[in-house]
Amino acid sequence: QVQLVESGGGLVQPGGSLRLSCAASGRGVGANYRGWYRQAPGNQRTLVATITGTGNTYYVDAVKGRFTISRDNAKNTVYLQMNTLKPEDTAVYYCTTMIAGVSYWGQGTQVTVSS
Secondary structure: OOEEEEEOOEEEOOOOOEEEEEEEEOOOOOOOOEEEEEEOOOOOOEEEEEEOOOOOEEEOHHHOOOEEEEEEHHHOEEEEEEOOOOHHHOEEEEEEEEEOOEEEEOOOEEEEEOO
């Protein structure tokens, strides 16, 4: 059974930073694709960033230059370093992976950016 567990969310003031973690366990969760998505209240879940097993990264324009996705394959963990946070970054952040054509999602972690 594949499990993804996100952590690191919380309340932060505008301009602050948070680092999210996504720990994976189960068969086939090695060095494969991982992604971070987010969903704000009343909105659809949207892509934030992705990283391949070899470390190639992709960011949506809204977070380029502020967020950094990275991974530690030895720990089966992917990180999302979020700097210069804005109120519009407020959302539940989800980690995802795909194994043998099946998508798996974590339970999400809440990020709230507010003064």
